[in-house]
Amino acid sequence: MAYNLRPAGRMLRELSRTQWLPNRDIQAIQLRKLRALLAHCYRTVPYYHKVMKEKGIRPEDVRSLNDLSRLVPVGKADIRKAPGSFRSRRLPRGVFEESTSGSTGEPFTFLRSKSTYEWELAGTLRAREWSGYRLGDRWADIRIQRRLLSLRERFAAARTDALLRRMRVDTYTLTGGVMMRGAERIASFEPFLVEAFPKILLEFGRFFEETKAEVPVVVSYGEGIAPFERGLVADRWGGEVYDDYGTTEAMAVSSECHVHHGLHIADDLYVVEFVKDGEPVSPGEHGRVLVTSLCNWVQPFIRYDVGDLSAPMDERCPCGRGLSLMSSVEGRDDDVIETEDGRLIWGEFTDWFVDVKVRQYQIEQLDRSRTVIRIVPDEGYTEEFGARIAGRARDLLGRGVEVRVRVVDAIRDYESGKRQVVKSNVGFPTVI
Numbered sequence: 001m002a003y004n005l006r007p008a009g010r011m012l013r014e015l016s017r018t019q020w021l022p023n024r025d026i027q028a029i030q031l032r033k034l035r036a037l038l039a040h041c042y043r044t045v046p047y048y049h050k051v052m053k054e055k056g057i058r059p060e061d062v063r064s065l066n067d068l069s070r071l072v073p074v075g076k077a078d079i080r081k082a083p084g085s086f087r088s089r090r091l092p093r094g095v096f097e098e099s100t101s102g103s104t105g106e107p108f109t110f111l112r113s114k115s116t117y118e119w120e121l122a123g124t125l126r127a128r129e130w131s132g133y134r135l136g137d138r139w140a141d142i143r144i145q146r147r148l149l150s151l152r153e154r155f156a157a158a159r160t161d162a163l164l165r166r167m168r169v170d171t172y173t174l175t176g177g178v179m180m181r182g183a184e185r186i187a188s189f190e191p192f193l194v195e196a197f198p199k200i201l202l203e204f205g206r207f208f209e210e211t212k213a214e215v216p217v218v219v220s221y222g223e224g225i226a227p228f229e230r231g232l233v234a235d236r237w238g239g240e241v242y243d244d245y246g247t248t249e250a251m252a253v254s255s256e257c258h259v260h261h262g263l264h265i266a267d268d269l270y271v272v273e274f275v276k277d278g279e280p281v282s283p284g285e286h287g288r289v290l291v292t293s294l295c296n297w298v299q300p301f302i303r304y305d306v307g308d309l310s311a312p313m314d315e316r317c318p319c320g321r322g323l324s325l326m327s328s329v330e331g332r333d334d335d336v337i338e339t340e341d342g343r344l345i346w347g348e349f350t351d352w353f354v355d356v357k358v359r360q361y362q363i364e365q366l367d368r369s370r371t372v373i374r375i376v377p378d379e380g381y382t383e384e385f386g387a388r389i390a391g392r393a394r395d396l397l398g399r400g401v402e403v404r405v406r407v408v409d410a411i412r413d414y415e416s417g418k419r420q421v422v423k424s425n426v427g428f429p430t431v432i
């Protein structure tokens with residue numbers, strides 16, 4: 001089957017139209033999609049069939065978005081206990097398995113269909129258009145990889161990238177040399193838009209600045225960008241910064257338009273709630289973000305607790321779009337690890353933990369020669385797995401480094417919502 005952008009293009013045209021509808025009309029679309037999703041879950045997803053039956057919820061009884069609150073939120077930990085029961089029994093062709101970046105220190109695998117991907121790609125493209133981007137404009141994406149991609153993964157990525165005229169800069173470690181070469185490649189590609197995690201934009205930006213090139217639009221995704229970081233990113237890349245929020249499980253949740261007054265939620269693809277102690281928060285008040293994805297029918301995420309904090313906003317944006325608004329998310333505050341031989345390592349360490357029965361982890365570099373890894377074990381964890389984790393850590397950090405794996409009951413969730421999966425006491429200055 002030849003992959004093409006036609007389905008996503010059709011979806012993009014639809015989303016481009018719905019964004020201008022009044023908010024109540026968008027909510028009607030949302031409710032219609034939600035009812036269809038819940039009916040599907042009731043029929044084909046074991047967990048939801050059981051829960052809805054127990055609570056006496058029939059899909060046809062769902063009359064408003066508020067009815068959604070009758071279902072309890074689910075998190076990665078719930079799904080991990082019985083992954084099969086959260087997946088539809090009726091899978092179409094073209095379903096693939098994906099792993100999250102483990103941004104909360106919890107590796108996680110789920111299913112997405114081709115159509116889910118296309119809807120989310122359309123949602124991403126719509127959000128990029130808010131910055132002035134148009135399909136066909138050159139686009140550079142800097143990604144941190146913790147492992148070499150398989151041939152199949154590289155092929156799939158290359159196909160989409162070619163269609164989108166998107167250049168991918170895959171970096172494995174952030175050394176000065178790698179970043180300089182990456183920055184030069186981006187400069188000669190002359191993209192309209194560059195996107196990456198805020199920390200990557202900051203680090204790469206120092207090198208990009210030296211090329212004297214400029215990129216009109218800079219998209220900071222994956223986690224919120226602090227105001228002082230925004231200024232630095234703008235200076236280093238020479239462009240306008242757009243804050244964007246999405247996760248691997250729900251790619252295109254919200255993004256800024258040119259007004260930069262909060263992030264527009266893709267209400268026509270997701271239902272996003274903000275709760276504190278199980279109750280919805282008031283506008284302006286921070287709560288845990290719950291996402292219901294209206295476009296993933298193979299592994300439905302319903303009131304899915306992403307683990308981020310943000311606040312709903314009750315204003316309408318002067319741009320005229322009817323999509324609702326939320327504030328920038330408060331996310332992680334990870335450090336960069338600097339190894340003995342001067343390599344800088346930042347990002348995800350999911351691969352160390354993927355097959356070793358670990359539920360949560362935190363990595364702390366005590367000094368250049370000592371690192372401790374705290375883990376919350378899952379059922380079936382043994383010391384042998386701990387030794388495997390330590391071995392993998394030494395492969396990356398340096399064979400001479402002392403790595404201790406410590407089993408703990410819990411890893412503290414920071415009160416402000418900021419969590420550190422990676423802590424370093426070596427003190428590499430991430431931001432100057």
Ligand SMILES: [Zn+2]
Pocket residue numbers: 257258259264317318319320321
């Ligand atoms: Zn707007």
